[in-house]
Amino acid sequence: MKHVLVIGGGVAGMEASVRLSQMGYAVSIVEQSDKLGGKLNRWHSLSPDNSNASDLLGKLKSQIHQGIHKHLNTEVLSVIKNKLHFVVGLSDGTDLKTDAILVSTGFDVFDAQKKEEYGYGIYDNVITSADLEQIFRDEDELKTTSGTAPKRIGIIHCVGSRDEKAGHTYCSQVCCITAVKQAIEIKEHLPDSEVFCFYMDLRMFGRKFEDIYRDAQVKHGIQFIRGRLSEAFENPDGSVMLKAEDTLLGKPLKMNVDKVILMVGMIASAKTKKIKELLNLQIEDDGFYSIADTHYESTKSSVPGIFVAGACTGPKTIENTINDARAAAIQISEYLKQ
């Protein structure tokens, strides 16, 4: 029975493991944290259907059966390739012989402190989209630091994405729809609040995305201002003054809001860099793994026998991550049958 090692137990890693196992391969997952599920563990609800992140996570987990060997709290320490196998040394002391490797090391959330001018970590009323999901997940209310419900909320798009100075020129794909989703959720929680989204342009590429954006404006009265935030400034009362340019009006704009939510993008994970060294994989300028062919072999890496899936090859929605994982399973199976 041929063996596949999956590095990274997030959405892509879990789904690929399940599929490979169904195809009759022995599968081991290496996961650095104490549980499977990756970033999905921290999310509350998913676009475009507002389904519960925990439901999807439950579905994925329910398929992980006894036959799939899990190494939690484990790191890959060494990889040696001989003629037939990869010999992989793990931090839990196991030495694995494997016929193929799937790398699904996912992404890291952009560290908003790098945009110091937005005040994350400095101004108490500035949070990120990930923080807001956590609040919703914990069934907390969105509150200002003085404990009151915010009357005005500013949502800032493209934080760390499409930003040459932050070092990430690409679009992170999911933040625009997440902003719209979170804006609607805020309005549902706090119907009296005003929500303003500051965007460069809105990338509503997915099915139903545009409809949700329309609903946000028509049904929920969320206001969209085209203009990138230049800087945030904390008022003595803890509210935050946003400075931007309304590029549709062609005028500078100042606005006081009680809470700021930064739509942090996806960047190549620190793990991606580490695994790249161990496996001799190639990465591109954006930090994500290179793939053999953009259209046809999107899950094949630059090294034979090593495959890649999910957000480690660039920002992806969960839908695309799951499809990518299945595609990888098929590609691995083709490779192993050769």
Add this chain to the structure above:
Amino acid sequence: MYQFDWFVLPFAVGLIYLMIALFVTYARWIKNLPENERKKVRSGLFSIKSIFAVKEVFLESLLHRKVFKVNPLLGYMHMSLAFGWFLLILFGNWECRIFYHGHLSPPYIPIFFRYFNPHPETFVYERFFALLMDITLLVVLSGVLLAWTKRMYSRFFGMKKTTVLKPGDKLALTALWVIFPFRFLAESFTSANFGGGHFLTGSAGTFFANFLPTQYLAYPAWWAYSFALGLFFVSLPYSRYMHIPTEIVLIFLRNYGVSEKKKFSTFTKVEINSCSRCGVCIDQCQLTNADIKDVQSVYFVQSVRNNNVNSEKSLNCLMCGRCDAICPVGIDIASIRQASRYHQSIQKENSFSYINDLGVKMADVIFFAGCMTHLQPTILKSMVTLLKASGECYWFMDEVSGICCGRPMMLAGKEAQARELIAKNKAMIVASGAKTFVTSCPICYKVFNEEYDLGIEVLHHSEYLLRLVEDGKIELTSQHQKAVYHDPCELGRGSGIYNQPRELLAYSLKLQSVSQEARQGLCCGGSLANIKINNTDRKKITYEAINLLTENNPDLLVTGCPLCKKAFAQLSPIPVLDISEVVSMSLVQKKYYVEMDEGYQSAKHVESFAEIQA
């Protein structure tokens, strides 16, 4: 009647041509100086300033002291050629005077003395001068040898790159390279035929006589020597060797107080013609870290001289001033580059008429953060904390909205626009009645200090905070972290403030020094003066600068400029703080950066010094 031979003609003609050319050129330049500058020259001429100038000419034009400091081998090369040649002329004239019993002789006589008087047995000092001249000639020849080597292997001189030559330079360079070998040969052959000479030319003459028909070779060698001299003199005004006489003019003018202006002036001509194109500025330029190789000051100055400055040479420059700091001739390159930007840009007026006044508050102290500090909220918070703690009556002038200080406009060559902003800001500052103006941005500081003419003191926040500490208005606690202070270009080389930030930091931190600091301080790469460079190249410069700054493993990198902080914070493996943050942290516990994730991942915020790993 003095001795004469036709072979002296190339030398004599060349010398006369050079004298006329130099006289005409310099007379025209000095005539074209503005009246007030000419006045400075007139009043300086018979003052102590001239003596300082003579001293400087001796130290720099002859001994090349500054080149020695940068690079001893390169310094020796320049000194052996310049001072050696000078001594040859001096000793030659001395010998002539004694020989001819004090009578003046035409200039060619000392130069070709050995031809006319190969071995004057009646001359009492013959042996002494033969030795002296041989020693001096040997020194010059060693310089020529080094010059040849440098052309071929610049790395021997610790230089990564040397300059590229023009045709006029090549002609003059070739002439210069052969002058002294020809003199050596001519004197050696003559010595072989008639005796005379000493350990060098005498021995060489004996040696050559063994296998060469020296009786036929001596005369052509003297012709060759004279011709090489003549050729060098004629080509000098059209080559880089124009720097030899012009540097002397520059030193005198500079000592009289003549300086660069906002536009090109005749002083600019003196400066650019004083450039010897030694190329010391090339290695000093941090743009070479990003593989940008054709805009360095030596090439820029050359393009000004050839009247073909392009926007790349003018604008692809960080204006950090590191080349100014190291230039052995002391050319004010940054000002020339700034003037070239002025000439290249389109000057418009009244473009900021829409800006409203901010509303003036009466105060003793004005704090002006500037746009770059506004992008660094931790600096703002620290400054407000400290100003409040000091109990001073202050006005945070650009707290909510502000008017640009004008420096970015100036750096882009937009003088008229900058003036408009300056006028608006100045009116408010004057109206507030403040006695002290403080800014946390060195870029703003430079322009407020130099262009506003406020009539009140303008301080960088490091100076102001140091005063608060010294006056006991704020009190700091000592911490155990090791820190490196990075000199921002606009504050250090730009405004001469090196010590105050260090004195201030010494109250709370243990300061380490690094190899490149103070006048040799590094540019962070963030400079807004360069409007050509891309972000990837900027990062290469920043990355290299961080590597050098952290060479002794400090716990903290401290700077006094919000732009430097922003550039470093992106790539630094250790926390980067502004000086005000350090002071504020030593005063009251605040939130700060610390601890890096691996690689380029950014630092995390912590609550106090206690969390910074020492």
